[in-house]
Amino acid sequence: xxEYKLNPILEYQNEKLIEVLNMRLDKMDIEERVRATxxxxxxxxxxxxxxxxxxxxxxxxxxxxxxxxxxxxxNDR
Numbered sequence: 362x363x364e365y366k367l368n369p370i371l372e373y374q375n376e377k378l379i380e381v382l383n384m385r386l387d388k389m390d391i392e393e394r395v396r397a398t399x400x401x402x403x404x405x406x407x408x409x410x411x412x413x414x415x416x417x418x419x420x421x422x423x424x425x426x427x428x429x430x431x432x433x434x435x436n437d438r
Contacts, residue, residue: 381409391420 367375381397383389391413398413 378409381413385409385412391416 377397381394385394394413395417398410
């Protein structure tokens with residue numbers, strides 16, 4: 362039986378997909394998850410892309426609120 366070889370680009374995309382799914386399971390940092398997701402073919406796991414973008418938006422909102430909190434505390438001095 363011969364071994365089927367994928368196109369190197371598809372092989373790379375498959376590796377990134379596995380990486381993203383592992384990151385999700387391991388609760389990895391959102392920044393790294395977004396970077397890995399950006400390297401993956403969207404048509405194969407659009408739901409993962411959506412979840413990643415929602416998590417990134419939530420993190421941005423949290424950081425904006427923290428920056429505002431720190432700015433307000435600095436202005437009260």
